[in-house]
Amino acid sequence: MKLLMLGWELPPHNSGGLGVACYHMAKALSDNGVDIDFVLPYSAEHPASEWMRVHASTDVRPRQRAESTLAYTASVGELRKIQAQYIDYVAQLVEDSPPDVIHAHDWLTMEAGMRAKEVSDAPLIVHVHATEFDRSASDNGNPLIHDIEYNGLMMADRIFAVSGITKSIIVQKYGIPADKIEVVHNAVDVSSFVEHEYDRATYRYIEHLRDEGHLVVSVLTRLTVQKGLTHFVRAAARASERYDRMVFLIAGDGEQRDELIALSAELGIADKVYFTGFIRGKQWRDAYSLSDVFVMSSVSEPFGLTALEAAHHDTALIISKQSGVGEVLSHILRYDYWDIDRLADQLVGIATSPALQSSLRIGVHNEYARLSWHDVAQRCLSHYDNLRHGVPA
Amino acid sequence: MTRGITLYLHIHQPWRVRQYSVFDTAHQHDYFAASDGTNRDNRAxxxxxxxxxxxxxxxxxxxxxxxxxxxxxxLSITGVWLEQAEAWAPDIIAQLQRMVATGRVEIVAETYYHSLAFFYSQDEFTRQVQLHRDRIQELFGYQPTAFRNTELAYNDQLAQWADAAGYQTILAEGWDPVLEWRSPNYVYQPAGCDTTRLLLKNYRLSDDVAFRFGNRAWAEYPLDADKYNQWMEAAFAGDAPLVNLFMDYETFGEHQWEDTGIFSFFEHFVARWLASEENTFYTVTQAAQSSEPVGAISMPHTVTWADTERDLTAWLGNSMQHEAMRHLFALEDDVMRSGDLQLIGDWRRLSTSDHVYFMCTKWSNDGDVHAYFSPYDSPYDGFLYFMNALRDIRYRLMQHRSGGW
Structure with missing residues (x-):
């Protein structure tokens, strides 16, 4: 079977989880014998993706692309130019070599997906990793992007949503019939986690505090309003009132950083909160190993792959009820992102109960690895087949 | 009757903290060692x-x-400035020594570290003042008789401390809400003091030079020696005995660049002023003894020479600044007990008021001044680097305790 997959990034040139998910999904499909053309909006080497045909639809270098993607909420100009070239490229590609199925990831490629469907008449699957409602954490996202999402969802023959939460947003906000949407959770590829020797020296000072009995609570994320971090900091302050031996690692960078710094000072816990700035590689992996508790505090998180990475590193997880990854894990604590009392309770609970902490850690560690991309590929394949052969799902 | 100008210049450079991250804490103790040629590079x-x-x-x-x-x-010359001058420009110290030897240059006492210790720890404040006295004695063979606190941060308590410590003179801002109908151009008695006398900055005439001199948008631009002399004459009208011009030494050449004409302006003004027989210059202690106090002045609330508010909000105005100082001084006893001179010195360098000044978030006209002087991208960055350094100080203390030095 010949699959046209429309994506926006692939490792090592990814700025977030979208590239990782696309990569593993494509890899698992390829392992199942699917012949894949994967289109990207930039031009770069992808040495680990030689098992499929990776197409560069523009000659933009990855770094520029990452910047224009990050900037899209402010100004869509540059991004629209890249998208226009991407669409032209895809139209030509499907004319030369028609696919059996088109699989388009997120609004960034939805227009290209619609165009490809128009040219080739192949069925279109739109895969939603995040909606504009998630990215803006409000009902006031970019109206142009809302339009594109709406059209893409309407035109699609089938929609994959990355979680039940995302599915319900698509139904409620865009009025798409629920039975057109399939929940396809992300998975985790344990072998892709670089085997790494944890280096206690990276965060030596915090490790020192840990040796003295401090609980290390971490968030590893972009510091944006979508991530619910002001609630997290308030909960941290409340928890600290009741249990002093806790430190909070806020790893990552983003436009909310200054606000969070000022807030932690205002709440009198600045000394307990550690801001790493933007980190990757070893510092990133070591941050997981350092953590006793990983919190995903998102206001709206379609999935949240980093939680599975945290589980892999033997960490207890607290996941907001608004984060999709919580749907596939049971050995975790959950709270509504705004419920700082509840989060504070959970933090103090873990800090004061070694039994709770270890059962959470062990429980989720045994559970996360069962989520396999192979299963995701099987589900995709069965939907591809149904679409190709006209059998209603 | 003799009419005197009291020119007092403040010389200071902080030890700026480099971009000191979470990953430096407990590894490197070189907080002040940026050598990248940026405005965090102290030597540069x-x-x-x-x-x-x-x-x-x-x-x-x-x-x-x-x-x-x-x-x-x-002149007031901070200890941290002297440390840097000794390392990188000893010729400047030699020049100052020559000047002091003329007997017409008075050195004013203050905290060695240019800190706000007075507001946090009387013990540490006293120690820093003593350290400064010792250094001034060593370098200049001189025992100061006048005192100024960091940023001219002054209140009645400070004056009473100076009085008890035997200072003849103390300096403060001549701020209208405090003075009301009174003029800064007289000698005053600080409330509750027996011997110490108070000199007040004439901020209008001081700031004409320090802040406005090179400003082309200023209605009085350009300011020349004749015009300034006229203003000075006006200030002395009604038998005022003195005018106190207090400013940063760096006004000359750094805040006002040479091409503004600041040096030749000043040279000409001095000649112009001294051309009249009854005119002179005073050092601060001479000024305070030149006439009897005309009254007592009380400043129960702290007044500084900074910003339009003349208070401490540029240093202690937001919660980051309060947190930084609170955590700094919380370590005082442990740091002192360590007996580790390097550690004590580093901790004290962090007490320099500039560090919290760089965390200021007042974005008014004053905020522009702050941004101009800040070596960091933002006050928030300044805060993080400071806190990371402070944690490292704590780490070093823990090493001491566990004997694992």
Missing amino acids: VFEKVADKSYRPMNDLLETLLERHPDFKVS
Whole structure:
């Protein structure tokens, strides 16, 4: 079977989880014998993706692309130019070599997906990793992007949503019939986690505090309003009132950083909160190993792959009820992102109960690895087949 | 009757903290060691200001001392400035020593570290003042008789401390809401003091030079010696005995660049002023003894020489600044007990008020001044680097305790 997959990034040139998910999904499909053309909006080497045909639809270098993607909420100009070239490229590609199925990831490629469907008449699957409602954490996202999402969802023959939460947003906000949407959770590829020797020296000072009995609570994320971090900091302050031996690692960078710094000072816990700035590689992996508790505090998180990475590193997880990854894990604590009392309770609970902490850690560690991309590929394949052969799902 | 100008210049450079991250804490203890040529690089900054301000202004002051027997000047020189000058520009110290040897240059006492310790720890404040006295004695063979607190941060308590410590003179801002109908151009008695006398900055005439001199948008631009002399005459009208001009030494050549004409303006003004028989210059202690106090002044609330508010909000206005100072001084006893001179010195360098000044978030006109002086991208960055350094101090203390040095 010949699959046209429309994506926006692939490792090592990814700025977030979208590239990782696309990569593993494509890899698992390829392992199942699917012949894949994967289109990207930039031009770069992808040495680990030689098992499929990776197409560069523009000659933009990855770094520029990452910047224009990050900037899209402010100004869509540059991004629209890249998208226009991407669409032209895809139209030509499907004319030369028609696919059996088109699989388009997120609004960034939805227009290209619609165009490809128009040219080739192949069925279109739109895969939603995040909606504009998630990215803006409000009902006031970019109206142009809302339009594109709406059209893409309407035109699609089938929609994959990355979680039940995302599915319900698509139904409620865009009025798409629920039975057109399939929940396809992300998975985790344990072998892709670089085997790494944890280096206690990276965060030596915090490790020192840990040796003295401090609980290390971490968030590893972009510091944006979508991530619910002001609630997290308030909960941290409340928890600290009741249990002093806790430190909070806020790893990552983003436009909310200054606000969070000022807030932690205002709440009198600045000394307990550690801001790493933007980190990757070893510092990133070591941050997981350092953590006793990983919190995903998102206001709206379609999935949240980093939680599975945290589980892999033997960490207890607290996941907001608004984060999709919580749907596939049971050995975790959950709270509504705004419920700082509840989060504070959970933090103090873990800090004061070694039994709770270890059962959470062990429980989720045994559970996360069962989520396999192979299963995701099987589900995709069965939907591809149904679409190709006209059998209603 | 003799009419005197009290020119007092403040010389200071902080040890700026480098971009000191979470990953440096507990690894590197070199908080002040940026060597990237940026405005965090203490040596680069010092050498730049030395060439633009310290050397040319010292030259001019020496010339004026030589040329005019009545010319006098008072200087406050922080210990942290002296450390940097000794390392990178010892010639400037030699020049200052020559000037002090004329007997017409008074050195004013203050905290060695240019800190706000007075508001956090009386013990540490007293120690830092003593350290400064010791250093001034070593370098200049001189025992100061006048006191100024960091940023001219003054209140009645401070004056009473200075009185008890035997200072003849103390300096403060001549701020209208405090003075009400009174003029800054007289000697005053600080409330509750027996011997210490109070000199108040004439901020209008001081700031004409320090802040406005080179500003082309200023209605009085350009300011020349004649015009300034007229304003000075006006200030002395009604038998006022003195005018106190207090400003940063770096006004000359750094805040106001040479091309504004600041040096030749000053040279001409001094000559112009001293051309009249009854005119002179005072050092601060001479000024305070030149006439009897005309009344007592009380400042129960702290007044500084900064910003339009003249309070401490540029240093202690937001919660980051309060947190930084709170955590710094929380370590005081442990740091002192360690007996580790390097550690004590580093901790004290972090007490320098500039560090919290760089965390200021007042984005008014004053905020522009703050941004101009800040070596960091933002106040938030400044705060993080400071806190990371402070944690490292704590780490070093823990190493001491566990004996694992």
